[in-house]
Amino acid sequence: MTDRRPPRAAEWLVERSLPIDTAEREAVLGDLAEEHFEIAQRGGTVAADMWYWRQTIASLVPNLRRRVTRGTLPRQDTETGGVMDSVLQDIRYGWRMMRRRPLTTAVALASLILGVSLPAVVFSLLNAVVLRPLPVDNPDALAVLLEQRQDGTNHNFSYPDFVDYRAAQRTLADLAAYSRIDITVRQPAGSQIVSGELVSGNYFKTLGVRMRFGRAIAEAAGCVSGDLPP
Amino acid sequence: MARVDTLGEFEQSVLLAIAHLQDDAYGVTIRREIEARTGRPIAVGALYTALDRLERKGHIRSAASDPTPQRGGRSKRHVTLLPAGAAALERSHDLMQRMWAGLKPGMLRR
Numbered sequence: 001m002t003d004r005r006p007p008r009a010a011e012w013l014v015e016r017s018l019p020i021d022t023a024e025r026e027a028v029l030g031d032l033a034e035e036h037f038e039i040a041q042r043g044g045t046v047a048a049d050m051w052y053w054r055q056t057i058a059s060l061v062p063n064l065r066r067r068v069t070r071g072t073l074p075r076q077d078t079e080t081g082g083v084m085d086s087v088l089q090d091i092r093y094g095w096r097m098m099r100r101r102p103l104t105t106a107v108a109l110a111s112l113i114l115g116v117s118l119p120a121v122v123f124s125l126l127n128a129v130v131l132r133p134l135p136v137d138n139p140d141a142l143a144v145l146l147e148q149r150q151d152g153t154n155h156n157f158s159y160p161d162f163v164d165y166r167a168a169q170r171t172l173a174d175l176a177a178y179s180r181i182d183i184t185v186r187q188p189a190g191s192q193i194v195s196g197e198l199v200s201g202n203y204f205k206t207l208g209v210r211m212r213f214g215r216a217i218a219e220a221a222g223c224v225s226g227d228l229p230p
Numbered sequence: 231m232a233r234v235d236t237l238g239e240f241e242q243s244v245l246l247a248i249a250h251l252q253d254d255a256y257g258v259t260i261r262r263e264i265e266a267r268t269g270r271p272i273a274v275g276a277l278y279t280a281l282d283r284l285e286r287k288g289h290i291r292s293a294a295s296d297p298t299p300q301r302g303g304r305s306k307r308h309v310t311l312l313p314a315g316a317a318a319l320e321r322s323h324d325l326m327q328r329m330w331a332g333l334k335p336g337m338l339r340r
Contacts, residue, residue: 030304031257037300059275
């Protein structure tokens with residue numbers, strides 16, 4: 001008994017090159033199988049296989065072209081290939097339309113980029129300023145202590161006052177002092193003014209902030225002049 | 231001047247084969263009909279490309295029909311010639327006749 005099935009590799013090639021449409025694949029593969037069967041009956045399997053391979057090679061380019069261009073208009077009275085086929089056809093159709101109308105595509109893309117990026121920027125700002133907790137050990141327990149003068153305005157107070165307040169207070173776990181300052185940094189290329197902070201020796205310990213490298217200023221640094229971390 | 235839909239040579243062959251085959255027109259029979267009448271081998275892929283184009287133009291209608299064991303249990307794409315297809319064929323025929331009027335094939339050779 002002879003094998004009258006079409007050569008599998010050729011059949012696979014035809015199937016993969018055809019448009020993704022079940023009815024379409026059925027029709028083409030069915031036609032080829034039918035003719036292969038009849039040629040095999042008349043002239044034997046070798047002749048039938050050779051015919052099948054010739055058809056496969058000659059049909060590859062037209063099949064692939066149809067696979068790319070098909071789907072611009074719906075066909076009637078044929079089975080649909082399921083949801084996935086429809087989605088793939090939509091993607092191909094969308095891609096073709098985008099290439100055909102570059103200006104419309106550019107405007108749509110610009111609107112999309114703005115529409116997506118603007119809320120993202122606003123959210124990242126909100127997240128940094130409002131939503132995300134401060135990177136300290138216990139952010140909820142953090143408070144800023146200011147001196148209120150007789151005119152009702154809030155002000156910083158002096159370092160000696162800070163030392164007194166720290167020694168006398170019982171409400172908070174600890175008090176740490178800070179004050180913004182502009183510092184001139186001397187470099188080989190020249191001097192540069194940078195923003196800095198003057199802080200008390202217990203600043204990092206009170207906040208619970210650990211150094212990634214080296215060590216922070218020590219508690220006693222607040223008392224000794226010129227005692228700086230390495 | 232209004233643009234008239236014209237048919238290519240292969241499209242005419244396909245439509246004429248469908249007209250000859252009437253109710254038995256599908257991939258295999260159409261291909262054989264063209265090969266038998268023209269002596270030119272036709273690739274299945276090329277035939278289906280033409281069928282797609284003709285269907286988009288509204289010249290034919292196709293529908294899936296019964297599968298057979300020889301086809302591995304697969305259905306056929308059965309094709310019917312529509313009035314628009316018949317009209318397009320007649321226009322192409324008239325056009326060629328008008329172009330040939332006054333000429334004979336033997337006259338063109340020296």
